[in-house]
């Protein structure tokens with residue numbers, strides 16, 4: 323697919339970088355890749371697809387590399403984005419062959435994260451993820467340059483590559499340390515929040531499922547909501563009363579995406595860890611999408627929650643965007659999530675919100691049961707007369 327002239331003219335007017343996107347044939351993957359490229363602010367001049375993106379020399383096949391080269395010349399593009407992971411030699415080879423800058427899917431996601439990170443903690447998390455991205459590549463570059471196959475990382479000599487590698491390692495230790503400090507500040511905040519003894523409800527879900535829209539509606543906030551992927555990167559917590567006199571805390575956080583490498587989830591762990599303290603997780607799904615897409619997104623969310631060791635018993639699935647979803651698809655959607663409870667809403671129009679509020683209050687303030695967080699308070703106020711202290715001393 324090649325861009326039509328009017329779009330081309332517009333992109334040069336807005337000064338967005340013109341790129342060639344190489345993705346998979348699968349529709350879901352293709353659309354998601356387009357969403358990512360647009361979220362990064364690039365303009366797609368040409369969209370190509372491939373069955374496999376792990377060809378050893380360029381990632382793409384050599385015939386495709388030829389095609390990319392001539393399209394790049396014809397359309398005067400500035401960058402090639404490959405929708406999978408490329409090793410540093412694959413990226414280097416393709417860049418050299420096509421005379422274009424080449425980035426892979428992970429670099430693209432990091433660029434988006436970079437442009438969205440506003441708080442110190444989010445910036446540190448992105449930095450950590452970037453270093454985790456660069457270190458294996460620097461290592462690979464060292465290996466290649468030692469074999470004398472390539473003039474080092476990004477054209478650097480062997481010695482320079484080694485220095486770069488060490489510098490990256492040192493930087494990573496420093497960033498990890500700063501993140502630890504940010505985490506302990508967050509921990510203090512969490513402890514003081516716990517003292518309020520208010521139940522915590524957390525929003526989780528795929529990027530663009532409508533978490534922030536629901537957050538704004540429930541808490542009367544005005545945080546940015548947008549069709550662009552990864553609008554929210556930092557956790558925000560506000561209190562609200564789902565029903566009179568029953569206050570709860572609500573957290574909005576970073577969205578999930580498919581094929582997100584583990585090291586990125588690791589880097590964002592302190593943000594995502596908020597979810598592990600929640601008494602209730604509202605797992606948002608965009609119910610207006612085709613069932614196949616919902617299925618992929620739902621299982622990707624469940625995987626991420628599993629990686630965080632979240633007990634499924636805490637999950638309430640919120641089927642959002644009812645205002646634009648088909649009524650007939652309701653049964654299929656319900657069967658998709660199996661045994662988990664669900665509720666349908668439109669965060670945009672307010673449909674179903676009252677029911678959701680009652681459901682939230684009923685779950686976190688069940689009749690005749692203390693506000694949740696009680697068990698944690700019990701452990702914190704330890705030693706408690708009813709709890710036998712556990713002897714953790716070594717046996718010898």
Ligand SMILES: Nc1nc2c(ncn2[C@@H]2O[C@H](COP(=O)(O)OP(=O)(O)OP(=O)(O)O)[C@@H](O)[C@H]2O)c(=O)[nH]1
Nearest residue numbers: 530531532533534535547548552553554577669670
């Ligand atoms: N029609 C319709 N659109 C909605 C609804 N809820 C959210 N949206 C739209 O969906 C898009 C994404 O909404 P956000 O609230 O930013 O989504 P998010 O889950 O916070 O996304 P990230 O921050 O990227 O993870 C926006 O364009 C919203 O206007 C809804 O109930 N109906």
Ligand SMILES: [Mg+2]
Nearest residue numbers: 533534553554
């Ligand atoms: Mg958001």
